Amino acid sequence: xxxxxxxxxxxxxxxxxxxxxxxxxxxxxxxxxxxxxxxxxxxxxxxxxxxxxxxxxxxxxxxxxxxxxxxxxxxxxxxxxxxxxxxxxxxxxxxxxxxxxxxxxxxxxxxxxxxxxxxxxxxxxxxxxxxxxxxxxxxxxxxxxxxxxxxxxxxxxxxxxxxxxxxxxxxxxxxxxxxxxxxxxxxxxxxxxxxxxxxxxxxxxxxxxxxxxxxxxxxxxxxxxxxxxxxxxxxxxxxxxxxxxxxxx
Amino acid sequence: xxxxxxxxxxxxxxxxxxxxxxxxxxxxxxxxxxxxxxxxxxxxxxxxxxxxxxxxxxxxxxxxxxxxxxxxxxxxxxxxxxxxxxxxxxxxxxxxxxxxxxxxxxxxxxxxxxxxxxxxxxxxxxxxxxxxxxxxxxxxxxxxxxxxxxxxxxxxxxxxxxxxxxxxxxxxxxxxxxxxxxxxxxxxxxxxxxxxxxxxxxxxxxxxxxxxxxxxxxxxxxxxxxxxxxxxxxxxxxxxxxxxxxxxxxxxxxxxxxxxxxxxxxxxxxxxxxxxxxxxxxxxxxxxxxxxxxxxxxxxxxxxxxxxxxxxxxxxxxxxxxxxxxxxxxxxxxxxxxxxxxxxxxxxxxxxxxxxxxxxxxxxxxxxxxxxxxxxxxxxxxxx
Numbered sequence: 078x079x080x081x082x083x084x085x086x087x088x089x090x091x092x093x094x095x096x097x098x099x100x101x102x103x104x105x106x107x108x109x110x111x112x113x114x115x116x117x118x119x120x121x122x123x124x125x126x127x128x129x130x131x132x133x134x135x136x137x138x139x140x141x142x143x144x145x146x147x148x149x150x151x152x153x154x155x156x157x158x159x160x161x162x163x164x165x166x167x168x169x170x171x172x173x174x175x176x177x178x179x180x181x182x183x184x185x186x187x188x189x190x191x192x193x194x195x196x197x198x199x200x201x202x203x204x205x206x207x208x209x210x211x212x213x214x215x216x217x218x219x220x221x222x223x224x225x226x227x228x229x230x231x232x233x234x235x236x237x238x239x240x241x242x243x244x245x246x247x248x249x250x251x252x253x254x255x256x257x258x259x260x261x262x263x264x265x266x267x268x269x270x271x272x273x274x275x276x277x278x279x280x281x282x283x284x285x286x287x288x289x290x291x292x293x294x295x296x297x298x299x300x301x302x303x304x305x306x307x308x309x310x311x312x313x314x315x316x317x318x319x320x321x322x323x324x325x326x
Numbered sequence: 327x328x329x330x331x332x333x334x335x336x337x338x339x340x341x342x343x344x345x346x347x348x349x350x351x352x353x354x355x356x357x358x359x360x361x362x363x364x365x366x367x368x369x370x371x372x373x374x375x376x377x378x379x380x381x382x383x384x385x386x387x388x389x390x391x392x393x394x395x396x397x398x399x400x401x402x403x404x405x406x407x408x409x410x411x412x413x414x415x416x417x418x419x420x421x422x423x424x425x426x427x428x429x430x431x432x433x434x435x436x437x438x439x440x441x442x443x444x445x446x447x448x449x450x451x452x453x454x455x456x457x458x459x460x461x462x463x464x465x466x467x468x469x470x471x472x473x474x475x476x477x478x479x480x481x482x483x484x485x486x487x488x489x490x491x492x493x494x495x496x497x498x499x500x501x502x503x504x505x506x507x508x509x510x511x512x513x514x515x516x517x518x519x520x521x522x523x524x525x526x527x528x529x530x531x532x533x534x535x536x537x538x539x540x541x542x543x544x545x546x547x548x549x550x551x552x553x554x555x556x557x558x559x560x561x562x563x564x565x566x567x568x569x570x571x572x573x574x575x576x577x578x579x580x581x582x583x584x585x586x587x588x589x590x591x592x593x594x595x596x597x598x599x600x601x602x603x604x605x606x607x608x609x610x611x612x613x614x615x616x617x618x619x620x621x622x623x624x625x626x627x628x629x630x631x632x633x634x635x636x637x638x639x640x641x642x643x644x645x646x647x648x649x650x651x652x653x654x655x656x657x658x659x660x661x662x663x664x665x666x667x668x669x670x671x672x673x674x675x676x677x678x679x680x681x682x683x684x685x686x687x688x689x690x691x692x693x694x695x696x697x698x699x700x701x702x703x704x705x706x707x708x709x710x
Contacts, residue, residue, distance in 0.1 A: 121556040144562065144564075145562070147443065153420065157423070160377065161421045162554070
């Protein structure tokens with residue numbers, strides 16, 4: 078009886094080291110998406126749409142066809158791809174600024190049309206790649222380079238709960254908010270991604286998984302503290318759980 | 327739409343041999359009375375356009391309406407009314423990435439919004455057809471015919487160092503012909519191709535004949551699309567090139583492509599140039615008016631010709647330069663305050679006198695008025 082390999086690089090990931098900062102959630106989320114693609118056997122028909130932002134280099138990691146979107150337009154680019162290739166599985170991978178600020182209109186209307194696409198929405202509460210400015214999801218009191226003294230509702234407005242807004246659209250089929258802050262949440266996130274792809278493949282409608290993810294670099298916290306911050310502070314504004322699931326009558 | 331049948335079709339307007347405007351595809355038998363907007367839509371359908379994405383804006387709404395009706399007749403084609411011009415052009419990006427012949431149309435303010443996506447299309451070398459039925463500007467302007475988007479169209483329009491092919495029809499028939507050509511050019515060179523018309527061209531109705539669909543060449547095999555990595559290595563399409571030398575390489579690659587296009591794809595029409603002492607340079611609707619004016623002034627004995635650029639980019643620089651060897655006076659007429667005139671001056675490089683007549687803001691003059699302008703400039707130059 079020899080050894081059995083129980084853990085290896087998913088086939089849907091290239092053999093390339095991630096460039097993400099230590100403690101960043103993107104690496105985990107990339108892996109989860111790749112594992113789901115492997116397990117569902119859809120590597121040859123999945124098309125990814127990376128955003129502008131830290132995850133723009135996703136095409137260096139995913140071993141699937143990918144087409145880069147302008148900032149915020151992921152849902153529109155994905156719409157064009159999916160309508161031309163209805164048999165494919167199309168997902169966009171977007172950050173909070175990308176999807177909930179500059180791309181709000183594209184996202185809401187793609188959901189409202191019931192586009193059969195999946196959005197992986199990584200919410201870390203800050204603009205990462207540009208160096209830590211206020212995001213639409215920056216929580217009240219959170220210090221960023223453009224909210225000196227912390228986000229102030231009178232001056233900077235409130236954090237935006239995009240996923241709850243999307244639930245109001247008739248075309249959205251499955252929306253869940255998860256986190257990658259501990260093994261249980263990571264497993265939950267993987268299940269949510271699988272479900273979201275399943276909903277797309279069944280033709281039920283628009284699906285989105287919002288994943289709370291730490292950005293230690295811009296939170297100016299050590300990785301472990303950043304993860305704790307997400308679990309303790311961020312979830313107050315962005316509660317975890319299924320937001321909408323039309324497959325459950 | 328009224329069906330007009332003529333046994334042989336109407337004779338084409340007389341052109342000197344230089345005129346390279348000729349569609350070998352066109353049937354001359356069955357003509358229909360159509361607006362420019364409808365004709366562009368119908369030509370796109372026949373050219374194999376699989377998808378159209380647009381947002382309403384006057385004076386080009388009939389294009390989207392035509393596409394909505396026609397594309398829905400096919401199982402494998404579709405129309406989406408997007409939430410904005412931005413969304414529409416980005417849907418074009420996605421559809422083009424997937425290999426489909428894709429199209430959007432708009433008018434000036436909407437075309438400004440599309441510039442982000444046009445820059446991405448060109449960076450990613452994605453073919454697409456974009457129609458701009460120009461209206462008076464800047465700002466919201468008005469909905470009257472204008473040519474004030476010449477700079478925007480011929481200089482790329484968005485950020486970065488790139489060009490789009492720009493085709494400027496001056497009749498409904500030509501709008502249809504150039505739409506078919508636009509798809510072919512876009513696919514052959516993997517470049518965004520702009521059809522630059524105006525509200526006049528979009529709204530006026532003329533007889534138009536469409537080519538037999540079978541005569542239209544099929545799109546080339548595209549080995550760069552992203553369709554799912556089945557039986558081949560995965561691919562990606564990106565415009566982010568963090569390494570400056572890689573970005574420089576892309577810029578030079580695009581520049582070489584632009585050079586190839588400039589060498590092979592210049593189109594223009596010459597009219598009454600053989601004995602001309604003065605040449606009017608005008609495009610689109612302005613050229614149509616100028617041609618009518620020239621017919622009148624010729625009757626009065628004024629030796630005036632017309633050079634009508636059909637491709638605004640690439641611009642017929644060489645033809646204008648060659649013309650300057652025997653013609654000393656050029657009158658540029660545009661429905662703006664002077665944009666193409668800069669290209670005429672560049673082409674002449676000091677060899678020839680250039681005067682300009684512009685009517686911006688959506689003002690459309692009659693051939694009679696244009697005839698007076700031509701005559702007055704002609705006599706000023708002492709050409710009698």
